[in-house]
Every structure is written in structure tokens, then in C-alpha cells.
Amino acid sequence: MNRSLKWIGKRVPFVDGPQKVSGTAVYGSDVARPGMLAGGILRSPHPHARIVRLDVAKALALPGVCAAVTFQDTPGIMSVVMGPPYEDRYPLAKDKVRFIGEEVAGVAAEDEEVLEEALGRIEVEYEPLPAVFDLESAMAEGAPLVHDKPRNVAAHFLRRYGDVEAGLARADHIFTHRYETQAQAHCCMEPHGTVAEWSADGKLDLWTATQASYWIRQDIAHTLDMPEEKVRIREVFVGGGFGARSKVCDDEVICTLLARKAGRPVRIRLSRGEEFSTTSTRHPMIIQITTGVTEAGDLTARRVRILTDNGAYNNVGPSVTAFAGLIAGAHYRVPAVEVEGYTVYTNRQVGGPFRGYGSPQVTFAIESQMDEIAQALGLDPMEIRLRNANRPGDVTACGWAITSCGMEECIREAGRAIGWHRRKDFGLQPDGTYRGIGMATLVHCSGAKIHRVLGGDLSDTRIEVRPDGRVIASNGNNDPGTGSRTFIAQVVAEELGLRPEEVGVRTMDTEETPLDLGTWASRAAFIVGNSVRRAAVQVRERLLAVAASRLEADVQDLRVGEGRVFVAGAPERGISFGEAAAAACEGRGAVLSVESRYDPPCEFPDKETAYGNLAAAYTFAAHAAEVVVDPGTGRVRVERYVAVHDAGVPLNLLSVEGQIEGAVVQGVGWALSEELRYDHGQLTNPSYLEYMVPRASDVPRVDSRLVDVDDPEGPYGAKGVGEPGMVPVAAAIANAVAHATGHRFRVLPIRAEAVWEAANGVRGPGWSGA
């Protein structure tokens, strides 16, 4: 890392902090437009049914109701999301509903009370159809079909990288295990919601919580059969993402339709109950993994079969399964990998993007099995990981060309930090509890060129220098808490000798800020960072060139600082940025404007095999958890947690630590307590009172650390870190519990009931302890 940097690599307070802590930050849900109506959605009470009759007349007749919309009010075009051939969902149900909560109609009224009354007056007649709720039933012969397709398998692939048969043949041991992971609710603190307003000339303004403005602009324009230029996503603060809002959401389209029909702005805000029960979740998966290994512990081959519960519509399901398959093809130095993936429709809430995008699920399987293998072979779990760790310069089985890689350093540091040598003293404690330590690693990408819908993985930045000297950076990226507003300011400040709080930053507005694909795939620091840096460097060069001419000095003798360009050693000989900008434009009142694009040097994977280098950098981590298990209550308490990451050089240490710490706690929730419970497709716990997200008193201080890795392509050496913190957590905890108790849990979450039953020999012999 370049130690002479002023802002990069430091702990820089978030530039939008004052607004957030003072309650003046305006979120989509805070926006009030003149004449705004309250909008709401009528949803299906059936998991699978034909809509026989739908009549909104009685709702419309209610005084105070201004509009009602159904499928008939749409051009009958499906949402894009991943694009063909996966499109399968209309924003409002056409003639069938396929999950409890599916959107059937929308209403806009003068206030919430009239709205509630109106929704209750819509007449719907359903003909219930047989429904299917679990993966294995959905795949069985004769299962009820969720879509008008011959079977419930929405997507299937079988991919081979290298010769798995040969790899298994030369293994000394072959292990096969089955793991199961559950759905998870994003629980963004700001529920989904949209404010939509049409202008007289047919332009649409949307204030909505989104992670990907340009993505949803395209999708909404497509679904409503209107030009993209007429759709404007406005900049707002966004109350969390984690993947919940990285694709179009149905409330966005329905709100838009209502506003058009009513001729007035409309706001839809989902209740927390709707948020839990009708928005997308993490995909549940069943994963079977077969691994060949030599006596010494070298992995020789891996065969993985992934069953993904899609829910009722595709959303990104096939892509999540594919990515999980790629993780199986990249994690550790395994020469041969075969992956088979089934993405299967069920009449359940739809799966969508969620931090890790299939990796937490498959990594739970891979990293749990690594410990099971280590135990069977009498090897140390840390040593076997070191032995098989990915290394710089490797090309993984699925074609990921690893450049910078600190996996080995992460593993060693995690072991040091948790006190790996103490393991032998753990197990049953004098007080009757069990104590254990477990480790898990991860591999992830910094951005991913997998979606052809918007042309790859681009980011455009515009930087303006105004005559008054103000510098404003604009990038279409979205900051749902990931801190991109701040690192954009830092990069500009670094290159132009300013303070971050002096740099104006505009984001996510599709009219005011140039194209960026949004915040997902851990892409922002790497791709947006590089884009901003290129533009900032160009701005500096322009300013220096103008100043050189004005000051009759050589460019190499000039410096930038405090909003001026001046001669090194003679700071009084200088001009302000404003003067330089005006001179560059040869006139007063002009703005110096530079636009720059970053398109990472990687490739779309092969359409059939998914082989290919889909990112220009990869990230790694090793986590270690120390747990205490109470056999009397079944409770697993995470007492210490160490997360060691290779994220390259951190643009903002405060932000990188925060992303890791927050992701780990989400992972702890997924591992131990978060569970969406369904009864024939009906979510029975749509509430924070019964869906247990970790609270401050539930989790320890996360010890997050970075290893010293400088990426050659990343801005200042940075790589992405948004998702990785979530990925190894469940396995690290399951491994720690197994170390503590001798009992292996292969199904998530590791419920207290299950732990208690295992401890007390309810469903089999009680555990023996480590």
C-alpha cells in the first residue's frame, strides 16, 4: 500500500453522517409530494389459484378512492430481472397467483384508512389449485406444476471442469455429505416503498429504495412499454439493501401505474408484515457434496449437486444457483469439479439476491465438510485449509484467474487471533457447558460480469469543477449504507488535494448521474472506485495543464491543495480551481467537466459451461468462532468471533470494518436464529417478535482484521468487501459447535431445540463431547 496517501486507507467519517444522525436524511419513505395519495396492494391469500373474477368497481365507488389497477392496466409485459429466457412474472397477476402474497391489484386513496377499506371491497373469486411447498415434492413425478411448463425445474445445468472421475479415482478417501440451508429475510430497516409522480409531459419520477437505479429504470420502462429516458430514479437515502432492492420490486411498478391512473403522486409503503411475507428471501438450498482427498489432505475432486428452492418465480434464482456452482468451482485448489444445479419452482415466496448470492449456502456445505474430512483423516482443520488454500496466480477449476490472494495469510491470522492452539483444551467444561473453536474460509469476486442485461459491469463518473471552485462528483451508483458516497469523496479528495467533506457527491439519479450498474456483487469499491479515480486524475491533469500555461510553470512543478493549483515551494504563485476551470473553458460561468468510464478487464463466462474469468479481482477471508453451548437450554452463544479478510487496500477502514462486522452478525443470525416458518405456504412469523434477528445483546464484538494485500487492478489496491463477511459464518459456527460437542449439525439454522435434543439424546445417542 502507498503509505503517503492522505485519505485512502484511513478511518474517514462518513460524509453523509451529519444528515443521518440528525434525522434530516430524506429516505424514499420520507418523501411527501403535493397531493400525494396513499397506495396499497391487494394480495393473494392462496398459494396457487386461478383468478376467476376480479372486480374493483366497489373499491372505486368508495369516496376518497382515486384509482385502482389490475393486470388489465398494464401492457401485459413481464419484468426483465435477469432477462430472457427467465422472464416469468407480471407485476400484477394475470390469471393465476402462485404464492400467498402475490400482487393482484393496487389501489390509491386519499388516506390510509380509505385505502384499507377500499382494498377490502375489491371482489376476487379464486379457484384454488393444488400447490407444492418443498423442493423434493416439487421435483417428484406428478407434482402440481407451478407454471405452464412441463416440470417445476425452472433451470438445470450440469457443468464439468476437469476430469472428476479421474480425480475421485486417485483419491485415498471419498466423502459424501448433505447439507441444508434455510431462507432468510433481508430485514432492511427501511421497508420497501416507492413514491411515483408523473408530469404533464409523460415523464415519471420515482423516489424508491433501490440499490440499482439504472437497472430498475430499464425494467420499469420495459414493463410499461415506455422510453427509458422518460423514467427518472431520484436520489434518496436508502435504508439498507443486502440484495433486497438490487432488482426491480413490484411495488415500484404498481405505484407507477396507480400514479398514472390517478393523475396524482402515489406513495406505497410496505408494512413490516408484508416485508417479511411477500418480498424476496435468500434461496433455501439442499446441497450434496462429494469430495475426493488424499491421505495427506489434498483435495483431488469435488462433485456438488445443488437443489435451489426458487419460490414461485425466477427472479434471480437460476443465476444464484449458477453462482453457487461457480463458488464450488473456485473454493480451494481443487483440480476437477463437477456441479449440477436444479432451480425448482415451489408455491412459496420468491427467492432473490441476498448478500453472498448462493455462496453462503454452498460455502456452508464446503466448509462444514472440510472439518468432517479433517476429523476423519485425523488432520488439523487449519492445516488442511492451508494445504488447499487458493494462491496468487491460480486459475480455479471454473476459470477464475486469481491475481492478488491473501487466503493463506488470512487463515494463519485467524488461527493466531482466535488462539487456535487452545483447541485441545476445549469440549466439556467444569460448569457443564461445551466450548469449541471452528474456522471457515471464503472466496468471492469483486464485481461480476454475469448479467448481459445492462452490458456487463461498467461505471461512469462525471466530475465538474465550477467557476466558484466547487468540485462535484457524480456516479450512478447507489449507497444503501455501503459507504460509496464517502469513498467517492475520498478518491476525489485524494487526487485533487481537497478534504472529503468539501467534495460534492451525487449518486443514483438516472438523470443527473451517469451510468453505473448499482451496488451488488461487491463491485462498488473496485469498479466505482476505479471509475472515480480515472475521472479525478483526468481533472487534475486538465487543471494542471491550464495552470501551467497561466503560471508559466512546468506541470511537474505544480501541486494541488486546498482548492488551488500552485507552484511547489512557492504556494503564493497559484490559481484557484475555479479560475483554472473557467480558463479551461475559455469563459466565465463555464464548468470544467470530465467523464470517465471503467469497464473491468474480465469476461462474461461461457453461456453453457459458465467457465471464465468473470471478475478482475477476487477476495478471500478466514473466520474463526469460539462458541459456548449450553446443553440445558440448547443455546449456542458466540463468545468470540474473528474475521480476517483480504479485501486489498481498504478505501475507508471505518467502512470496510463496518461491512465485515455487519455481515458477520447477519451470518450469526442465519446460522443460529433466523427462520421463516411456513404452513402450507403461509408465513407464520412475519414479525420481529418472532423472526429473530441478532440484537446488540446477542452478539459479541466482531474482531475484524485485514491482511496486507495490494491488488494490481483495484483503485489504490482495493477490492470488494460488501458480501464476503456473511459467507463463512455459518460454517465457522457449525464447526465450532462440532468441536465443542462432537455433534455435527448439517441443517440451518442450528436451533436451540435441535441442540438440546442432541445434547439430551432425544432423537439418538446423546453427544459425547469433543
Add this chain to the structure above:
Amino acid sequence: MAKRIQVRVNGRPLEAEVPDHWLLLDVLREVWGLTGAKEGCGEGACGACTVHLNGRPVRSCLTLAAWADGGEVTTVEGLGEPGRLHPLQEAFVRSGGFQCGYCTPGMVMAAKALLDDGIPADEAAVREALSGNICRCTGYNKIIDAVLEAIREARA
């Protein structure tokens, strides 16, 4: 039935005429334009709506507006002075005790109550006291850092 209420909000006398089943959160946000307090769940489980009523932290999503009549309400907008953040808010900014910021108004008001109560600067006590406020972004580390720092500063 509508009810006329008079409340001293952040030191200013405000009035509203609202249906008597309206919640304090709705009056603050929809009538008085104070959108700092957020609705995160509508059932008092997440803490995003936390404000102070007569010196105590309350869930404004479970507090009828009528109960505030004649009382004093402090929202996050009422901390500090125009152009100057309260030291507690500054501690949050310095420590990075937020990411998306949506839980932050409620979290700050809950933390303010700890400060006012003189809670000891003990991490476990702070975690327990903030366990009614959910944050999905931070994992709580830096929130705890901010609050402990603010408590230490206030004692100094």
C-alpha cells in the same frame, strides 16, 4: 373522533387536530414534518421510532398522539443546536456508528436516554440497554463504540 392536541416538541409549542386513534409517530412525520423518527415495524419491536416523551424513551409507533397532549416530546431533530450536532451525535459520526442510517434516529434517542440516566460505561450494560433497537447494517460494534465514547465524554 378528532382530538386537538398541544405538544411541546423540541422546545416549540405545536398543535394538531387528529383522529384520536392516530399514533404519535404519524403526527410527528405526517403533520409536523419531523421525519427523523422512522417506522421500521409498526409494532414496537425494532426501536426505529424511538423518541422521548416527558423525558422517557418511548415507541412512538405504539404511543397514541393523544397521550402526548400537554407533554414534552424530544425527537432526534431536537438534539444539538442549529448547525451543531450534540456530542452524542458527533460520537456516532466519528465512530461510524451507522451505515444506512435508518435505525440511527431511534438508536441515538435510545442512547440519549442512557446518557440521561447515567448508565455506566460498561459494554455489557450498553448492549443490554440498546437491545430494543435493531440495526441490520453495523453488527453493533461501532454503535457501542460511539455510545461508550459519548458516555465517557459526558462523565469527563
